Amino acid sequence: MSGIDALNSVRMVDGSSLTRRVTVSPGMCSSGSQIFGRIGDWTWEAVSAACGMNAHAATTADGRPAYLSFYYYRVRGGKTVHPHGLTFGDELRVCSRVFQIGSQSTLTLHRLAPAGLTVPEGPLDPEEVYERPHPDCMYAENFNRWIARSTPGSNQRLSEVTPPDFAYADLPRLPNRHSPRTPVGRARAAGSFYAEPPQGFVPAGPAHTTPYTLDVVRDLNGVGLVYFASYFSIFDTVLLGLWRSQGRSDEQFLRRKVAQQKVGYFGNADPGAALTISVNRWRSETAPDLEIADMAMHDAATNRLLAVTGIELEATPVPSPNA
Structure with missing residues (x-):
């Protein structure tokens, strides 16, 4: 295994959590949106793993494409890791955890920590993200809803759907006090x-x-x-x-x-x-x-x-x- 492969390995922690070691590449750092796109990719991967499905190829019950759309995206920058402060070769430890938040939605939390920083092991605790964030880490919150096109070829009037293979019942529940539904x-x-x-x-x-x-x-x-x-x-x-x-x-x-x-x-x-x-x-x-x-x-x-x-x-x- 090459050094790059070792630093980009992914591991399941439990049924709702993944960790990965990441070497920052040109495609995930800039003064623009690359890092937000990469975190979104990690969300889709985490939901796929936690829900036992392929979120990239999901369909409705009648066979139409279904998409895990973003309804709310929040990122909190830290002193060391912040959205536009990454550069080539930075090494990160990323922890992701998926929560259920209704029958058609998921909420995924991510912590991006410097590779050498001591952070809690195990599943990412919502209390850390919302109440006790580490000052050197960056955190992201992705609230996603399943949608499908109501009219072929049109991006208007998208409808909420539930893919039949979306298994969410065993996901942990996000404490109500942290739910983004009301502020959004x-x-x-x-x-x-x-x-x-x-x-x-x-x-x-x-x-x-x-x-x-x-x-x-x-x-x-x-x-x-x-x-x-x-x-x-x-x-x-x-x-x-x-x-x-x-x-x-x-x-x-x-x-x-x-x-x-x-x-x-x-x-x-x-x-x-x-x-x-x-x-x-x-x-x-x-x-x-x-x-x-x-x-x-x-x-x-x-x-x-x-x-x-x-x-x-x-x-x-x-x-x-x-x-």
């Missing part, structure tokens, strides 16, 4: 994760709206749906444009540190659809480098809400050339 439902109703301005923050400028046309080359996945990781990229593209309009450099954007990001997925769109992205931003009253961006994506033709995101980040200063 509120975000969907309000069109924002910040229905009220965050305490201790002041507006960082006026509200801003940007048009965006879905890119059929970059934004769609292999089955013609808008790829879940593309939502991260679309939001970041709009945020970068706003930074540039304020005189900030691309290097400042590349060095940003995401402390937490939440994405609620409420709809899909057809290729070439025209979208609008609205942005509100706040800056900390006590730490000017700390910012929050609140963004919502709508279908321009119907005003249908497709997604919202809340990004808590640190705008890391660019070092002086003489430093």
